[in-house]
Amino acid sequence: MGTSISVRDLVLSFGSVQVLKKLNLEVADGEFIVLLGSSGCGKSTLLNCIAGLLDITDGQIWIKEKNVTWAEPKDRGIGMVFQSYALYPQMTVRGNLSFGLKNQRLPKAEIDKRIARAADVLQIEALLDRKPGALSGGQRQRVAIGRALVRDVDVFLFDEPLSNLDAKLRADLRVELKRLHNQLENTMIYVTHDQVEAMTLADRIAIMRGGQIMQFASPKEIYSRPANRYVADFIGSPAMNFVEGTVADGAFTCAGHSIPLDGYEFTPTGRAGGPAWFGIRPEHIQTGEQAEAMPFRTEVEVDLCEPMGAETQVWASFADMQFRFLVDFALDLKRGDKVSVGFDPARASLFHKGNEERM
């Protein structure tokens, strides 16, 4: 598989503010990439740079082995879908779909053929003669996707396309997008701040923060082996528990506890030990009988319970730190109850105290 998009040392500044800082990104042909990060971290800016809608300050952008750094958006072989749909309000759906093709001066027969195909894929045939004002949010976003589809391009760029929709519709369209990708097999870059969307859609996720990529890996890798504390904290809901302490002689020690790290896979820099954060996900903490089988066990006192439906989130304190875990909803816990908990340190993550990198 060749490289589809390559972003090399990309710098973008608005005046004196550097929004993207020497950013590098390599996307393979046919990959579904999600750019994930909190609001204002530069996701849309990066997407706009790839699309050619912003003039970059430094670096290069390659699409399909061609240097498109100075190319116009229309010449980059991309289609783009925006959060606010950005349909042309005075044109019918057909007009919206054909606008770009007419600008390319394609023959009418070809335009009709492409519109028919896109309408069929997205099931919007019945809407072709309506104006965007007469469509629901979900229908509008389908049309916006259609507008990218008819361009017959290799690369699709999505900027939070589902953020303006309600939860149910969002889940439906998410599945459709995934299906669309399986069917078309072209490269997609998808921006979102919703980690469920990122996890479900992506082949690889790029987690962004302050104009830099913190980790670029598969969803599974990002979830189970976060590269740094920021990623570990950002991914997963409820968020990971962190305990402060020291790694030495194959064990993690903190306020009165010693956790053996037998199954833990250290990184090359991690084996040396030192001051560290120990991170364990709430869903990896077992209680009651299941806790007995775990390599590390202890007893904690319940502080607060939050029923969340199928499960109840329990807050307790461990080694003087806030500590959460999940129990079955049927289990009736009250403040002050003692619960025995246990977990497998092999599933935990350790981070250097100083640079917060994985150890």
Place this chain on the structure above:
Amino acid sequence: MVDIAPHAHQPVADGPRGKRPKPLFSLRNIVVYGTLLLVSAYYLVPLYVMIVTSLKTMEEVRLGNVFSFPRDITFAPWVKAWAEACTGLNCDGLSRGFANSVWILVPSVLLSIIVASVNGYALANWKFKGADIFFTILIFGAFIPYQVMLYPVVIVLRELGVYGTRTGLVIVHTIFGMPILTLLFRNYFTSVPEEIFKAARVDGAGFWTIFLKIMMPMSLPIFVVAVILQVTGIWNDFLFGVVYTKPDTYPMTVQLNNIVNSVQGTKEYNVNMAATILTGLVPLVVYFISGKLFVRGIAAGAVKG
């Protein structure tokens, strides 16, 4: 939840229920409607006096009952105002000025709106080099009093060889309308979501295609506002007309002034009233036709910074 039911059938017993009654003669209503009536009267009474006077004969006007309805309605003053009234120089009434005004109005309105809308669009959507400086100069231009530039413009027009012609006046109106119109269009186009503009660029539309196919069709209300502003402004203009044209090419307002202030013979109030109404008719018609769009456009773009 449970014990609401027993009370549901006795609304009086447990106090107010449903829509709250609104008294017709509250202090608030009296103040609001009173003010509205007063303001309406302020504008409508003079208009009424003008209309009835213009329909009276001179004998009846001399009786002095300005508010009375005309006994025998006559349209002679209107005919005279249009075709026969004399200024110090000629006796063909307002018709000559009307033709001049139309000749000046149409190209001025079209030209100023075309240029200003393109300016506003370029300023709002294409961040070209020097855009900020250009915009600052324009804003500044909007606040310079016209009087300062009267004489320099005379010299410029003379050098161009169009002083005293209607073409010269068209150029003057186009240029002087530019700051405020550009501002109006820029603000409106800024309020169009940027993503639509971006989508059009990805779709391969260039500067003119985006303007003509995307921006203009989305912006009808603001074009109507601009037309109304320019039609009324240029039609009602007196200062530029009197300074930059000659008697042959005087616009209607200047002609009206010359008729009303003519020193020959007796003052014919009925003719003067008719002439005044005739002169004001064009902006009035424009308002009536486009009132609703005007309000929408003002609300949508012009007010927003």
